[in-house]
Amino acid sequence: MKYESQGIAKLYFIAAIALFVGQILFGVTMGLQYVMGDFLFPEIPFNVARMVHTNLLIVWLLFGFMGSAYFLVPEEAERELYSPMLAKVMFWVFLTAGVLTILGYLLVPYARLAEITMNDLLPTMGREFLEQPTITKIGIVIVALAFIFNIGMTILSGRKTVINVVLLTGLVGLAVFFLFSFYNPDNLVLDKYFWWFVVHLWVEGVWELIMASLLAYVLIKVTGVDREVIEKWLYIIIAMALISGLVGTGHHFFWIGTPDYWQWLGSIFSALEPIPFFMMTLFAFNVVNKRRRDHPNKAAVLWALGTAVMAFLGAGVWGFLHTLAPVNFYTHGTQITAAHGHMAFYGAYVMVVLTMISYSMPLMRGQKAANVNAQKHEIRSFWIMTISMVFITLLLTGAGIMQVYLQRYAADPLPFMVVQDRLAHFYWAREVAGITFLYGLFLYIYSFFAKGEEVADVE
Amino acid sequence: MRETFTKGMARNIYYGGAVFFFLVLIGLTVDTVKRLPATDNRENLTEQVAAGKRLWEVNNCIGCHTLLGEGAYFAPELGNVYTRFGESTEAIKAFIKYRPVEGIEGRRSMPQFNLTDEELEELAQFLKYVDGIKTARDWPPNIQG
Numbered sequence: 005m006k007y008e009s010q011g012i013a014k015l016y017f018i019a020a021i022a023l024f025v026g027q028i029l030f031g032v033t034m035g036l037q038y039v040m041g042d043f044l045f046p047e048i049p050f051n052v053a054r055m056v057h058t059n060l061l062i063v064w065l066l067f068g069f070m071g072s073a074y075f076l077v078p079e080e081a082e083r084e085l086y087s088p089m090l091a092k093v094m095f096w097v098f099l100t101a102g103v104l105t106i107l108g109y110l111l112v113p114y115a116r117l118a119e120i121t122m123n124d125l126l127p128t129m130g131r132e133f134l135e136q137p138t139i140t141k142i143g144i145v146i147v148a149l150a151f152i153f154n155i156g157m158t159i160l161s162g163r164k165t166v167i168n169v170v171l172l173t174g175l176v177g178l179a180v181f182f183l184f185s186f187y188n189p190d191n192l193v194l195d196k197y198f199w200w201f202v203v204h205l206w207v208e209g210v211w212e213l214i215m216a217s218l219l220a221y222v223l224i225k226v227t228g229v230d231r232e233v234i235e236k237w238l239y240i241i242i243a244m245a246l247i248s249g250l251v252g253t254g255h256h257f258f259w260i261g262t263p264d265y266w267q268w269l270g271s272i273f274s275a276l277e278p279i280p281f282f283m284m285t286l287f288a289f290n291v292v293n294k295r296r297r298d299h300p301n302k303a304a305v306l307w308a309l310g311t312a313v314m315a316f317l318g319a320g321v322w323g324f325l326h327t328l329a330p331v332n333f334y335t336h337g338t339q340i341t342a343a344h345g346h347m348a349f350y351g352a353y354v355m356v357v358l359t360m361i362s363y364s365m366p367l368m369r370g371q372k373a374a375n376v377n378a379q380k381h382e383i384r385s386f387w388i389m390t391i392s393m394v395f396i397t398l399l400l401t402g403a404g405i406m407q408v409y410l411q412r413y414a415a416d417p418l419p420f421m422v423v424q425d426r427l428a429h430f431y432w433a434r435e436v437a438g439i440t441f442l443y444g445l446f447l448y449i450y451s452f453f454a455k456g457e458e459v460a461d462v463e
Numbered sequence: 464m465r466e467t468f469t470k471g472m473a474r475n476i477y478y479g480g481a482v483f484f485f486l487v488l489i490g491l492t493v494d495t496v497k498r499l500p501a502t503d504n505r506e507n508l509t510e511q512v513a514a515g516k517r518l519w520e521v522n523n524c525i526g527c528h529t530l531l532g533e534g535a536y537f538a539p540e541l542g543n544v545y546t547r548f549g550e551s552t553e554a555i556k557a558f559i560k561y562r563p564v565e566g567i568e569g570r571r572s573m574p575q576f577n578l579t580d581e582e583l584e585e586l587a588q589f590l591k592y593v594d595g596i597k598t599a600r601d602w603p604p605n606i607q608g
Contacts, residue, residue: 419539
């Protein structure tokens with residue numbers, strides 16, 4: 005760690021991991037509710053558990069991105085952070101807002117929460133992933149602006165590298181597109197259309213810029229490969245991400261009352277969306293093969309390769325699986341979507357944040373890399389979580405194929421709930437995979453505390 | 464990557480591609496918004512429907528159901544529930560109204576939201592309006608949603 009202010013990232017990462025645990029606890033709760041419908045009913049109905057599950061994911065990933073930026077930017081810009089104080093204050097503001105919002109979901113009925121937070125003044129609640137009370141959304145904007153100001157000032161007055169400029173572009177995009185969450189017209193088609201300007205343009209747009217720049221940074225650090233080579237890759241990956249992903253938004257405009265031409269545009273452009281992810285995989289393996297040093301942090305290298313592969317599988321392959329309009333006609337809004345969502349988020353965003361944490365945490369704790377035993381546990385947790393997620397995805401895909409057939413394709417389509425009962429085996433197996441994932445996560449946390457022999461310094 | 468393909472070229476593809484396709488997206492968005500009156504059923508978007516949409520939101524219905532295929536996959540699609548319930552807003556209202564407070568043993572069940580008769584009517588009218596949106600190929604594929 006070259007600059008003292010990079011250490012602020014530690015706070016952000018600890019909060020991220022704590023909220024990650026919460027996310028998975030609610031995930032396995034929902035998994036159980038899929039097969040034991042009355043589990044925790046009516047205290048924590050499914051919709052509440054889901055809201056907590058998805059919102060915790062978003063919040064902890066944002067903590068992860070912010071922590072990553074605070075660690076990366078000073079080093080890339082070759083100066084201390086513009087205002088370490090602002091970064092600390094915003095951490096507590098964001099954590100408080102996040103925790104209060106989650107407690108609000110859990111402790112009062114959602115309609116009551118809407119009332120307390122005066123949703124009527126500017127109704128923005130009750131849309132998928134954007135369930136936060138309007139006041140929380142305003143808080144998110146304030147935190148995001150303060151964060152971007154801080155990071156931006158650091159970069160502008162320091163060294164500008166391709167990595168930190170791309171990261172900043174991604175973060176600015178994240179903040180700008182979030183503003184669409186305040187637009188909630190009564191017209192449902194318009195509402196849905198612009199809802200995707202937050203959701204799609206985040207996860208299939210600007211977040212890819214963030215992901216690619218974080219990955220590029222870690223790869224430079226752990227492989228020692230020439231920056232010029234890495235930056236060229238970075239540009240071409242994010243170029244493909246935006247060239248395919250912007251008009252690729254159209255794959256969400258097939259069945260929501262939007263014009264028919266989206267069937268063609270959405271299908272063609274989103275069929276190109278796997279390309280940047282495939283290039284990321286090529287990039288990661290290429291660079292690691294050409295490494296000029298063997299970094300003692302083996303775990304970080306594994307996470308970096310893992311995120312590239314799993315993002316390609318989850319976002320690329322599983323996305324392509326149902327992105328063509330004639331296929332999506334049958335699969336839209338089934339367990340196929342859930343399967344894709346799980347592996348894509350894990351592979352692309354969870355894993356890239358864990359890559360950053362894996363690389364930076366030892367440095368912030370005054371080590372080159374975690375000790376041998378700790379890395380052994382971390383690597384084991386990598387495999388347990390990743391393989392569990394592969395199973396979750398495969399099982400949901402199986403459930404989804406059955407669902408599509410029974411409910412939408414067969415000559416005598418069956419009602420939704422009848423079909424769900426028939427999928428119980430898939431859901432039980434998915435629950436087992438989910439609990440295994442949780443075990444992997446605990447092992448991951450344990451790895452930070454595991455004692456052992458220090459790594460040999462090979463440099 | 465080959466030396467003939469320089470970082471400068473990669474950068475230009477990135478900036479050029481991003482700006483170009485962002486403008487394409489904006490253009491398509493303008494065109495889409497212009498064409499929506501033909502399909503989005505705005506002629507039936509009454510005050511009552513708007514109130515129903517708010518109820519849909521503040522009770523987090525999307526947390527279990529899908530609406531035009533978007534939402535959670537725990538409970539049935541509601542974009543065509545009006546058709547599925549025999550084009551009866553009364554049937555929709557009765558379903559919501561008589562959900563047991565404690566749920567149904569061992570099964571998924573919908574919470575009791577304690578809506579007033581007026582609110583039930585608003586919500587039912589909202590679902591009827593959604594059913595009237597002209598989706599491509601008349602999605603969902605069949606009445607089961």
